[in-house]
Amino acid sequence: xxxxxxxxxxxxxxxxxxxxxxxxxxxxxxxxxxxxxxxxxxxxxxxxxxxxxxxxxxxxxxxxxxxxxxxxxxxxxxxxxxxxxxxxxxxxxxxxxxxxxxxxxxxxxxxxxxxxxxxxxxxxxxxxxxxxxxxxxxxxxxxxxxxxxxxxxxxxxxxxxxxxxxxxxxxxxxxxxxxxxxxxxxxxxxxxxxxxxxxxxxxxxxxxxxxxxxxxxxxxxxxxxxxxxxxxxxxxxxxxxxxxxxxxxxxxxxxxxxxxxxxxxxxxxxxxxxxxxxxxxxxxxxxxxxxxxxxxxxxxxxxxxxxxxxxxxxxxxxxxxxxxxxxxx
Ligand code: GLA
Numbered sequence: 001x002x003x004x005x006x007x008x009x010x011x012x013x014x015x016x017x018x019x020x021x022x023x024x025x026x027x028x029x030x031x032x033x034x035x036x037x038x039x040x041x042x043x044x045x046x047x048x049x050x051x052x053x054x055x056x057x058x059x060x061x062x063x064x065x066x067x068x069x070x071x072x073x074x075x076x077x078x079x080x081x082x083x084x085x086x087x088x089x090x091x092x093x094x095x096x097x098x099x100x101x102x103x104x105x106x107x108x109x110x111x112x113x114x115x116x117x118x119x120x121x122x123x124x125x126x127x128x129x130x131x132x133x134x135x136x137x138x139x140x141x142x143x144x145x146x147x148x149x150x151x152x153x154x155x156x157x158x159x160x161x162x163x164x165x166x167x168x169x170x171x172x173x174x175x176x177x178x179x180x181x182x183x184x185x186x187x188x189x190x191x192x193x194x195x196x197x198x199x200x201x202x203x204x205x206x207x208x209x210x211x212x213x214x215x216x217x218x219x220x221x222x223x224x225x226x227x228x229x230x231x232x233x234x235x236x237x238x239x240x241x242x243x244x245x246x247x248x249x250x251x252x253x254x255x256x257x258x259x260x261x262x263x264x265x266x267x268x269x270x271x272x273x274x275x276x277x278x279x280x281x282x283x284x285x286x287x288x289x290x291x292x293x294x295x296x297x298x299x300x301x302x303x304x305x306x307x308x309x310x311x312x313x314x315x316x317x318x319x320x321x322x323x324x325x326x327x328x329x
Pocket of ligand 1: 079207
């Protein structure tokens with residue numbers, strides 16, 4: 001049988017996922033369920049979405065997304081439990097504006113993780129427990145309220161709580177620039193410390209917000225190997241290939257050039273070849289979106305600039321990138 005759908009081509013290798021919104025599921029549910037076999041909620045499981053006020057949980061939207069995954073026999077990744085962004089202010093401050101104590105913040109963390117992880121136990125197979133805690137440039141931990149209030153063990157605690165409430169779930173650390181050598185080294189240091197202290201951690205999520213020029217194949221391979229050498233599974237959790245280099249501020253283009261599409265196709269082919277060659281350690285590749293009609297890159301790093309980072313175009317038609325990925329043997 002000829003493979004028609006993306007996930008079928010990699011059936012023996014790893015899951016193929018997409019980050020989606022409720023709107024996308026409503027508009028394009030059938031397309032998503034046929035091309036992909038794993039789902040991530042783009043925003044709906046972040047702290048501010050699930051517990052906007054202390055003790056007030058909003059699960060309806062996330063529940064529907066989990067239900068969609070189940071009805072369509074898709075796996076679901078949970079994203080994300082502890083992050084410095086999209087976390088409401090009440091988590092860190094008392095009503096009078098003063099900072100909460102270490103014990104209070106740990107109690108909030110534990111209760112949130114207990115409620116969220118328990119609710120989706122057996123339905124979400126893997127969680128991004130901690131997201132982006134390593135600094136980009138220097139030092140080690142990113143300066144965040146989680147870190148300043150709790151201290152260095154906040155990451156370990158998050159993993160321990162998640163494991164306590166779902167011992168079967170695969171627990172991931174997730175970060176961007178995770179294949180850039182300097183940051184990769186710092187992330188590895190964190191992972192080693194976690195493993196040495198007996199923390200229940202099972203995987204490393206490389207976000208993969210890349211572009212058609214970089215990072216280099218060597219950096220990608222080296223990073224996968226470094227993380228895998230620690231005994232962790234590796235996933236690409238937020239893959240997209242911007243058609244612009246990060247510094248490029250061009251904003252007038254209304255359609256991708258032929259050159260961009262060709263470069264993108266070549267790069268998609270080469271990175272998927274790499275992923276496939278590491279199929280023993282890679283368990284999932286998730287795109288941070290579905291098709292070029294909707295991507296966070298339309299507003300980042302330049303506001304209101306169209307980008308075309310995926311395998312499917314704005315009309316959900318396969319691009320050359322898709323054909324090249326599908327042809328990989
Ligand atoms: C990070 C986060 C994601 C998402 C993207 C941008 O990578 O992990 O949840 O917010 O930024 O959309």
